[in-house]
Structure formats: structure tokens, C-alpha cells
Amino acid sequence: xxxxxxxxxxxxxxxxxxxxxxxxxxxxxxxxxxxxxxxxxxxxxxxxxxxxxxxxxxxxxxxxxxxxxxxxxxxxxxxxxxxxxxxxxxxxxxxxxxxxxxxxxxxxxxxxxxxxxxxxxxxxxxxxxxxxxxxxxxxxxxxxxxxxxxxxxxxxxxxxxxxxxxxxxxxxxxxxxxxxxxxxxxxxxxxxxxxxxxxxxxxxxxxxxxxxxxxxxxxxxxxxxxxxxxxxxxxxxxxxxxxxxxxxxxxxxxxxxxxxxxxxxxxxxxxxxxxxxxxxxxxxxxxxxxxxxxxxxxxxxxxxxxxxxxxxxxxxxxxxxxxxxxxxxxxxxxxxxxxxx
Amino acid sequence: xxxxxxxxxxxxxxxxxxxxxxxxxxxxxxxxxxxxxxxxxxxxxxxxxxxxxxxxxxxxxxxxxxxxxxxxxxxxxxxxxxxxxxxxxxxxxxxxxxxxxxxxxxxxxxxxxxxxxxxxxxxxxxxxxxxxxxxxxxxxxxxxxxxxxxxxxxxxxxxxxxxxxxxxxxxxxxxxxxxxxxxxxxxxxxxxxxxxxxxxxxxxxxxxxxxxxxxxxxxxxxxxxxxxxxxxxxxxxxxxxxxxxxxxxxxxxxxxxxxxxxxxxxxxxxxxxxxxxxxxxxxxxxxxxxxxxxxxxxxxxxxxxxxxxxxxxxxxxxxxxxxxxxxxxxxxxxxxxxxxxxxxxxxxxxxxxxxxxxxxxxxx
Numbered sequence: 105x106x107x108x109x110x111x112x113x114x115x116x117x118x119x120x121x122x123x124x125x126x127x128x129x130x131x132x133x134x135x136x137x138x139x140x141x142x143x144x145x146x147x148x149x150x151x152x153x154x155x156x157x158x159x160x161x162x163x164x165x166x167x168x169x170x171x172x173x174x175x176x177x178x179x180x181x182x183x184x185x186x187x188x189x190x191x192x193x194x195x196x197x198x199x200x201x202x203x204x205x206x207x208x209x210x211x212x213x214x215x216x217x218x219x220x221x222x223x224x225x226x227x228x229x230x231x232x233x234x235x236x237x238x239x240x241x242x243x244x245x246x247x248x249x250x251x252x253x254x255x256x257x258x259x260x261x262x263x264x265x266x267x268x269x270x271x272x273x274x275x276x277x278x279x280x281x282x283x284x285x286x287x288x289x290x291x292x293x294x295x296x297x298x299x300x301x302x303x304x305x306x307x308x309x310x311x312x313x314x315x316x317x318x319x320x321x322x323x324x325x326x327x328x329x330x331x332x333x334x335x336x337x338x339x340x341x342x343x344x345x346x347x348x349x350x351x352x353x354x355x356x357x358x359x360x361x362x363x364x365x366x367x368x369x370x371x372x373x374x375x376x377x378x379x380x381x382x383x384x385x386x387x388x389x390x391x392x393x394x395x396x397x398x399x400x401x402x403x404x405x406x407x408x409x410x411x412x413x414x415x416x417x418x419x420x421x422x423x424x425x426x427x428x429x430x431x432x433x434x435x436x437x438x439x440x441x442x443x444x445x
Numbered sequence: 446x447x448x449x450x451x452x453x454x455x456x457x458x459x460x461x462x463x464x465x466x467x468x469x470x471x472x473x474x475x476x477x478x479x480x481x482x483x484x485x486x487x488x489x490x491x492x493x494x495x496x497x498x499x500x501x502x503x504x505x506x507x508x509x510x511x512x513x514x515x516x517x518x519x520x521x522x523x524x525x526x527x528x529x530x531x532x533x534x535x536x537x538x539x540x541x542x543x544x545x546x547x548x549x550x551x552x553x554x555x556x557x558x559x560x561x562x563x564x565x566x567x568x569x570x571x572x573x574x575x576x577x578x579x580x581x582x583x584x585x586x587x588x589x590x591x592x593x594x595x596x597x598x599x600x601x602x603x604x605x606x607x608x609x610x611x612x613x614x615x616x617x618x619x620x621x622x623x624x625x626x627x628x629x630x631x632x633x634x635x636x637x638x639x640x641x642x643x644x645x646x647x648x649x650x651x652x653x654x655x656x657x658x659x660x661x662x663x664x665x666x667x668x669x670x671x672x673x674x675x676x677x678x679x680x681x682x683x684x685x686x687x688x689x690x691x692x693x694x695x696x697x698x699x700x701x702x703x704x705x706x707x708x709x710x711x712x713x714x715x716x717x718x719x720x721x722x723x724x725x726x727x728x729x730x731x732x733x734x735x736x737x738x739x740x741x742x743x744x745x746x747x748x749x750x751x752x753x754x755x756x757x758x759x760x761x762x763x764x765x766x767x768x769x770x771x772x773x774x775x776x777x778x779x780x781x782x783x784x785x786x787x788x789x790x791x792x793x794x795x796x797x798x799x800x801x802x803x804x805x806x807x808x809x
Contacts, residue, residue, distance in 0.1 A: 241773040243766045244720050250707060251762040258755025265752050373523075377586060386580045419597035419698070426591020433587070437577055 134383025135395040137439045141432060142402050149405070153412045162288035163408070169290060171404040172297035173198065173355040175397065177371060178378040179304045180348025182396045185379050186308065187341045188321040188388025189245040193234065193252030194349045195371035197227055199364070200256040201353025206268040206363025209275065216274045224350050230256065231346015235339035245342075253372070260365035267364035270357070279358045293355040300351065305393045317341060321388025378403055381432060402432065459717045462768045463732040466715075466761075470739045477747040490619045494742065502738030503616075503626035504529070504685035506731055508705055509712035510637055511681030513730045514674045516713050519654040519722025520574055520581035522675065525682040525709060527592025528566050529702025532559040532686030534599040537607050537696035546609035555612075560683045566592065567679025571672030589706070596698030606695045616691030626688050633681065638727050647725075650674060654722030712737055715765050736765070 149158050157163065168175070177194050184191045205223050208214045230252065238248045270276075282289040290298075308314035316337045319327040328334050356368060376386075382399030384391025406428045410421050455461060474481040474494070484493035508525050515522045536559035543551045566588055573584035618625045641647030652660040653667045661667045685705070690696045714720060715736055716729025740761055744754040767773045 237763070237767075241767055241770040241776075243770050243773075244714070246720050247711070247714050247762065247766050250711060251759045251766070253707075253759075254755045254762065255759035258753060258757075258759060261752035262756065373586060373589075377583065380580065380583050386582060417602065419594040419602060422594025423591045423598065424594075426587050426594065429590060430587045433573075433579055433583060434577065437579055 131390060132392065133439075134436060135392050135398065137436050138382055138395060138398040138402065141435060142398050142405065145402070145405055145409070149409050149412065153409075156412060158412060160288075165285070165288040165290055165294070167401055167404040167408065168294035168297065170359075170408075171400050172291070172293040173352040173359060174371065174374055174378065174403070175297040175400045176300050176348050176355060177352035178375040178396045178400050179300055179393060180345035180352070181372070181375040182304070182379050182382075182384060182391070182393055183308070183317060183341045183348075184245075184345045185376070185384055185386060186321050186388055186391055187317045187338060188324065189238070189338070189341065190249065190376070190386070191231075191234075191252075191342065191345045191349075192246065192249040192372050193230070193256060194345070194352075194375050195368045195373075196253045196256035196260070197230060197346060197349035198353040198356055198368035198371055199366065200260050201227060201350045202357040202360070202367045203260045203263050203268070203363040203365055205354065205357050206270050207263050209272045210268050210270055210363075216272065216278075220354060223354060224347060227350020227353070228343050228347040231349070232339060232343040234346070235342030238342065239335045239338045249342075257365070257369075263365070264363075265365060267362050267366075269362040275358065275361065279361055291359075293358050296351070296355060300348070301393065301397060308393050313337070313340070318389055321390070323389070374403060377429065381429075381436070383436070459726055460729055460732060462765070463715055463717060463729055463736060466765050466768070467732055467736045467739060470736060470743055470761075474743055474746055481746070486622070489622055491622050494746070496624065498735065498738050498742050499627055499630075500624040501742070502734055503624070503630045504688045504702075505705065505708055505712060505738060506630050506734040507633055507681045507685040507688070508702075509709040509716075509730045509734045510634060510727060511678030512706075512709040513713050513716070513718055513725050513727060514637075514641070514650055515581075515678045516710070516718055516720060517650050517654045517722055517725035518671055518674050519657070520671070520675070521710065521720070522570060522585045522678050523582060523706050524566060524570060524585040524588035524592055525678065525685075526702040526705045527589050527596065528563050528679050528682040529686035529689060529705060530596035530696075530698050531566065531592055531599070532563045532683040533690030533696040533701050534596040534605070534698050535559045535562050536612075536687060537605045537690050538599055540607045540609050540612055541605050546607060547611060549611050552609055552611045556615075556687055559687060560680060563679045563683025563686065564676050567676035568672065570679065571675030574675060575668040575671035593698060596696075596701070598698075600696055600698045602698070604695050604697045607690075608694065612691050613694060614691070616688035617694075626692075629684065629688070633684065634727065634731060641725075641727065651724050654724070708737055709734075711762060715762075715769075717769065736761075 146164075152158075177198060181191055181194060201223050204226065205219050208219045208222070209216060234245075234248050234252050237243060238245050278292055281292050283292070283295055308317065316327070316332050319330070319332055320334060320337055324334065353368075357363065360367070378399030379391070379396050380386060380399070381402055382391065382395025382397070384395055406425055410424050413424075471481070478494065481494050484491050484496060486492075508529070512522055512525065536555045539555035539558055540546050540552060545551075570581075570585050570588060573579045573587070574581050577584070614620070614625050615629065616626055620628060641650065649660070649665050649670055652665060653670045657667045657671075682702075686702060689701055710720075712733035713725075713730050714733070716726055716731070716733035718725045718729060740758060741754070744751075744757055749757060
């Protein structure tokens with residue numbers, strides 16, 4: 105985890121006080137705080153809903169099953185945010201992918217084996233185009249990806265205004281397949297999400313490309329002066345995000361087994377929230393992929409706690425999500441506020 | 446010589462491309478609706494496509510003007526849509542509880558309650574951003590998520606309808622032959638421009654956006670400025686909320702002001718304000734909001750199937766932003782654009798002379 109040159113070296117050694125300073129100066133602190141808060145919330149849930157089966161290992165594994173697509177989307181967003189950019193097209197791209205694949209499989213009768221690479225290629229190409237425009241014409245990422253948001257949501261509606269349910273046998277089989285872990289099981293989607301997590305972890309923290317992403321997010325001018333391929337890296341980052349969004353769309357399609365023009369509206373904000381809760385700065389250059397995992401788990405846990413509470417109406421769900429999100433951000437903020445003395 | 450330099454100065458004006466796009470969009474309508482620019486007088490009210498563009502664009506202009514100042518401080522406010530919903534819900538539920546919904550004092554009280562709630566939301570956003578140091582996009586995300594829940598809680602999950610003549614005036618009424626909302630927008634814009642350009646306030650906002658820490662060190666209370674700006678933005682959203690709910694005579698916690706934050710941010714950017722903060726243009730924002738509203742109207746009038754209007758919107762957004770990008774103009778228009786990739790990269794150019802000439806033209 106500390107493979108990048110992120111750990112500050114200037115912390116004084118020796119006494120207990122300076123050890124505390126060193127801990128507070130650790131860049132991993134936000135991730136650790138998020139992890140600790142996640143565990144605290146889980147334990148809180150255990151004590152409150154023990155009799156309702158909250159303690160079952162499967163409830164924990166369901167966090168991955170129910171949020172696998174969000175994890176993949178958030179990992180893509182992590183790359184972009186780490187490089188100092190932002191990608192608002194995530195939710196639309198997910199919706200478009202569900203629509204596109206449902207249309208190809210159901211209406212055009214193409215085999216899933218052909219549709220999956222096609223959808224991934226379309227997503228990656230969309231990301232590439234946005235990255236190309238952002239880099240070559242120096243337009244702010246927020247606006248270019250906002251245009252992407254409109255474009256892909258519009259394309260969803262161009263394909264069809266109504267949802268397309270997927271009855272294809274191979275999709276059904278894939279969706280039903282479970283990987284047993286002894287104490288419980290994971291869906292294919294959850295497994296794919298974990299694989300993506302491992303790959304992203306390796307790429308961001310152990311490869312040249314990962315270090316370039318950090319460097320550009322830290323200071324674009326310096327990165328340019330160092331001779332790093334600024335344009336290539338930036339475009340690659342958006343391509344990765346587009347690919348991840350399309351993959352998340354496929355997982356969402358598996359999870360929900362339909363294409364709908366209104367699928368995943370606003371999910372880009374969930375992804376960004378997950379990344380930020382995981383301790384990555386929106387200004388770029390600092391953060392960890394594992395933080396994103398905890399961010400997604402926290403958002404998922406908020407949802408499942410609300411489900412266990414049961415009696416809440418839809419508007420109370422929104423309010424509770426907002427309040428918990430707020431509490432979370434505030435606690436994280438106060439615990440990491442004294443990092444720089 | 447003079448013509449070229451005047452032309453150059455014109456194309457380099459920050460409002461040139463937004464206004465050009467607005468005019469182009471308006472002209473697109475003419476082949477489809479030949480009487481697009483005609484304005485009729487019926488029952489003492491002006492009617493016509495131009496009037497309705499301004500009427501339906503009013504809430505967006507208001508929200509975008511507030512958003513401009515937030516963006517000028519380097520922030521962003523995602524919660525405006527939820528604030529629109531909360532204000533509308535509070536005001537309409539208060540009015541609908543009255544025995545006589547036409548009582549002027551009750552309507553004013555209801556509007557006051559709604560606007561105070563909006564300002565409190567802004568205070569909360571500003572507190573999180575300026576005092577707690579939370580990134581604006583996340584700080585305002587909280588109200589964006591929770592706010593619609595609050596609005597639904599106020600309306601009990603239903604659409605509250607009101608039947609109040611005085612309240613109807615704000616968003617759907619006419620005054621001196623023009624839609625009343627035009628006067629509200631004009632007043633808000635005038636006050637904002639006066640406050641930011643006639644006093645030092647605008648400069649302070651830009652300095653906070655340029656570098657908050659540096660401005661704090663030279664003695665600007667950057668925390669207070671930021672909080673004020675978020676409160677102002679929420680107030681504008683609140684007035685827009687009154688307008689929207691008044692126009693439909695109903696408060697819909699779920700759908701009122703849905704996605705208006707994205708449109709507002711878009712309007713600000715089309716108007717030439719950088720999302721990085723540090724400078725802003727209220728005039729640009731107003732033009733930007735009109736561009737978006739004209740686009741929406743155009744899509745309806747030229748009979749594009751409604752499902753493709755988002756694709757059209759995306760195309761226009763990209764075209765406007767490409768036209769504004771100096772680098773794109775340099776690449777595509779070649780010699781006509783600025784020589785270097787950035788204007789400030791080539792200070793040796795005889796730009797001062799070119800700039801000086803039109804200023805004299807203006808003063809004549």
C-alpha cells in the first residue's frame with residue numbers, strides 16, 4: 105500500500121507525542137478512519153438488528169453483491185479523481201450500457217459473448233473521446249463529461265423509451281451463478297468487482313502508469329516539466345473510467361436483468377461520494393483504491409441498515425442517507441483535520 | 446485596419462461567443478416557425494416565443510446567477526435543486542393551510558418562511574465548506590440527497606396544489622404587459638451586479654476564488670465571504686423555487702427543480718465563468734441561461750422527437766465549449782485565432798494597439 109512515495113518522512117521520531125504526530129501525518133489516515141467508521145457502523149448494526157439476522161455472513165457478502173457495479177464505477181472514478189479530473193458521465197454510461205446490451209441481446213438476437221466486448225469497447229471509446237476533447241482543447245472535465253452525461257442518457261432514450269427486460273438464457277445463467285465461499289456465496293458480479301479492485305490496486309500503486317496518474321493529479325505543470333506524457337495519461341484515465349462504467353453497466357444489467365433508460369440516474373454522484381468518503385481528495389494526487397472500497401461499503405451499509413430499519417418511507421430513506429453521509433463526512437473531517445500542524 | 450481591429454476586439458470580448466450562439470439558436474427557429482420573432486398583444490399581455498423563453502427561463506437565470514458567485518469562489522453548489530423543492534413545498538403547504546388563500550399577508554408570510562428555509566440551507570452549505578473545510582461538491586451533496594426527502598416530508602409525499610391569486614403572480618402573472626417573473630429576475634440581476642461591480646464585494650469574491658489562503662492573509666475574511674456566497678446562492682434558488690411552484694400552482698417535492706443544478710452550472714460555464722474560480726461574469730451567465738432555455742424551446746418548436754433532445758443538448762454544449770476554447774479556435778480557424786495556444790503566452794503581439802482602438806470607438 106505504501107509503495108508509492110506517499111508516506112511523509114519529515115515526522116520527528118522518539119517520544120509518544122511525536123508518534124501521534126507521525127500517525128496523524130500519515131496519508132493513510134483517512135482510509136483508516138473510514139475503515140474504522142465502517143466497522144463501528146457494522147458493530148452498531150449488529151447490536152441493533154442481531155435478532156433479525158444482521159450477523160449472518162451472507163448479509164456482509166451481500167454488500168458486495170448489491171454494490172459490485174458501484175464498486176467498479178467508483179474505481180474508474182478513482183482513476184479520474186486521482187488525476188485531478190472528474191467524470192460525470194458514469195451514471196449515464198451505466199444506463200446506456202444496460203440499454204445497449206438489452207437491445208442487442210433481446211431485440212437483435214446477438215450472442216452475449218459478442219455483446220459484452222462490444223459494450224466494453226463502446227464505453228472505453230466514449231471515455232477516450234471525452235479525454236481527447238478535455239486534453240486537446242483544454243476544456244474543463246466537468247463540462248465535457250456533463251455533455252457526456254446528456255449524450256449517453258439521450259442515446260438511451262433514442263434506443264427505446266421503455267425498459268427492455270432480458271429473458272436471454274445465458275444472461276439468466278450468469279446472473280444465477282453463485283461462487284461459494286464456505287460461509288456464504290458471491291455473485292459473478294461481486295467476483296468481477298473484486299478482480300477489478302485487485303487490478304486497479306496493482307495498476308495505481310505498482311506501475312509506471314499509476315505513478316503518472318498521481319504525479320499529474322499532484323501538479324500538472326511539474327509533471328509536464330518532468331517529461332511525463334501528460335496527454336496520453338489524461339486520455340488513458342478517462343478511457344479507463346469509460347471502460348469501468350461500461351463494465352459496471354454490464355454488472356448492473358446482470359444484477360437487475362433489464363435495460364431501462366432511467367437506470368443509474370445520478371450514480372456518478374454515488375461513485376464520487378464513495379471515492380471522497382474513501383479519503384481521496386477531489387483536487388487529485390492523493391488517495392488509495394482501498395479507500396474507495398470502504399467508501400462503497402459504507403454507502404452500501406447505510407442502505408442495508410435503512411432496509412433493516414424497515415418501517416421507513418421513501419423520503420425518510422433519503423433524509424437518513426443524507427444525515428448519515430453528513431455525519432460520516434464530519435467525523436472523517438474532524439479526525440483528519442489536524443493532519444497538518 | 447480599423448475594421449479588422451474592431452472585429453478582433455469584438456470576437457475577443459468574453460460575451461461574443463455566448464451571444465453568437467444565442468443568436469444562431471434563435472435564427473434556427475425561423476425556417477420552422479416563420480413568426481418566431483413576432484410578439485402579439487392579447488388582453489394587455491405580450492405573447493410570443495421570445496417572451497415565453499424569458500418567462501420559462503427565469504428560474505434558471507436566478508439559480509445560475511447565484512451559482513455564478515459560488516463558482517467564482519472556486520466552489521460549486523449541487524443542492525440548488527433540492528432547495529428549490531424545499532422552498533416550494535414549505536410555501537405551498539403554508540398557503541394551502543389558510544382558510545382564505547388570497548390573503549396578501551399570509552402569502553407574504555408563506556414566501557418569507559420558504560426563503561428563510563432556503564437561506565438556512567445556504568448557511569449550512571457555507572458552514573460545511575468554509576468552516577469545516579469540506580470539498581464543496583461533497584458538502585452540498587448532503588442537502589442534494591437529503592433535501593428532496595425533506596421536501597417530500599413537508600408535502601407528505603404528495604403534490605400540494607394551491608389556489609391563490611397573489612401567489613400566482615410571481616411565476617405565472619403579468620405586470621405592465623410583461624411576465625412578472627421578468628421583473629423579479631431583472632431586480633435580482635441588477636442588485637447582484639450593483640453589489641459585485643459597484644462595491645468591492647465582487648473583487649473580494651474573485652480574490653477568495655483565486656486564492657483563499659492568500660486573501661485571508663491580506664485581511665479578507667474569506668470564510669465569511671464564502672458563507673455569504675452560499676447563502677446568496679440558496680436565496681436565489683429559493684426565489685426560483687417560489688417561481689416554479691407559483692407557475693404550476695403546485696409543490697412537487699420529488700420533481701421540482703430536478704437537474705436544475707446541472708443546467709445552472711452549464712449556464713455559468715457557457716457564460717464564460719471558469720469552474721476554477723477567481724473571476725465571473727453575471728452578464729455571461731444570463732446569456733448562458735438564455736442559451737439553454739432557447740435550446741429547450743427550439744427543440745420543441747422544430748419538432749425534434751423529445752427522446753433525442755438530450756443528444757441535441759450534449760451537441761450544443763460541446764459546440765459552445767469548443768468555440769470558447771482558445772486552443773480549439775487556434776487549431777481550426779488557424780491564423781484568425783490567437784497565435785499561441787494561450788493568449789497570455791504571446792505578449793509580444795501588437796494586442797495593446799488592437800485593444801486601444803475599440804475603446805475609443807466606444808467612447809465616441
